[in-house]
Amino acid sequence: MTESPATRPPAGRYGPEPTERSVRRGRAGLVAAGVVGVALVVWIGLNLAGQPVSWKDVGFHVEDSRTIEVTFEVTKPKESTVTCTVTALSESYAQVGVRIVEVGPADSATRRVTATVQTTELAVSGTVEPCELVEEPSAP
Structure with a gap:
């Protein structure tokens, strides 16, 4: 049984290949969005916890x-x-x-x-x- 080569779309079919820099930038964006999301949840939780009613x-x-x-x-x-x-x-x-x-x-x-x-x-x-x-x- 022979192994088939990895299947990848033809170069350029779905836009340019991602560079190492664009991959890092994407990850940094996801991390930043996660931090903002967690901060928002904490802020809402603290405001609700402070409600006396x-x-x-x-x-x-x-x-x-x-x-x-x-x-x-x-x-x-x-x-x-x-x-x-x-x-x-x-x-x-x-x-x-x-x-x-x-x-x-x-x-x-x-x-x-x-x-x-x-x-x-x-x-x-x-x-x-x-x-x-x-x-x-x-x-x-």
Whole structure:
């Protein structure tokens, strides 16, 4: 059995052959893009970790064609007040109801809240996003 020579396209068919310099430049570009990507992920992670408010959907219950109850948990500093936007969605993911809910100071950092949202048509899902700290007026 004889070995066949390495198969390569004819010279020049797909542009000039890469030089050692162009190969190094390509690798340097990939390394630089990787470093920038890692830095971006770290920056986003640090910003999210510094957020004092977090929330998550727990569930929803469709009361009727004009009402849905949305249950969610919000974690915040105990002494702070936050506002959460609760949204009702139709089968086509259109917003059919919205309510701003204020969650005030409490004995625990995490609170479970159920909000009733009036809708313009049948909602098939409910969600909360975002919850934001209410700015406290500064003392004179």
